[in-house]
Amino acid sequence: MKTNSIGLPIKESEELVNELNILLSNFQVYYQNLRGLHWNIRGKRFFDLHLKFEELYNDSQLKIDLIAERVLTLGGTPLHTFSDYISNSKLKVGKNISKDVEAIELILESLQILLQLERIILAKASDINDEGTNSMMSDFIAEQEKTNWMLKAWMEEEI
Template sequence: MKINSLGLPVEETEILVTELNILLSNFQVYYQNLRGLHWNIRGKRFFDLHLKFEELYNDSQLKIDLIAERVLTLGGVPLHTFEDYIKMNKLAVGKNIHNDEEAIGLIVSSLSQLLKIERIILNQAADINDEGTNSMMSDFIKEQEKTVWMMKAWLEEEI
């Protein structure tokens, strides 16, 4: 088995890079969805949601950078074109969403899909003792689970 300079198996690390690029692509779509929600939200909850969506897209932008840097750290090349993002995307694309409940629903469904991708990466990283990727996924998952819970509470829905 060939080991890279980080002490990780080369073949499994390449597979992990592919999964991280899938996550990166989906985060880019999530980020753009959040921008659209921020710009287009209307109604009596405008002020609260406008700020919340800005908070979420700023956080997503930071996570996008962390994912891309992890891909580079593992010896890969982060995807960086809209063509690649769309090809790898698994999220619903929100277009012209003005309604508060529809907007929050899109966020919940997007985060649920991101969590699925992150859990795949978490398991793959654990299998090869990639603590750097594992730690990042654990942090993402913990934060996003809390956001899903809060959004579901706002929607008055059960987890």
């Protein structure tokens, strides 16, 4: 079996690169959605949500960089054009969302898709003992599950 420079099988690493590029594309759309929510949120919860959306987009920006660097580590090339992101993303594009509940619903829907994609990558990385990708996906999943729980708790808040 041929391996790459970090000792992982080449064919399976190429498949992981493809999956990571799909995740990268989805994260780029998620990031841009969060920026739009941050800019456009209105209402009595503006101050809290404006800050929360900034926290989330800053976090997603870090994750985008980690994903792209993992693609490079595995010997691939990270996608880097908007057309690639749109064609590979499964996320809904949030346009002109200014209401709090609608914004949180978009984030929850996006997190559900991101978690599904990350679990696919986690399984494939585990199959070839790719601990670097595995660890990254585990960290992402744990953080996003907690964010999901917190946002769901917010949605159940009585007004």
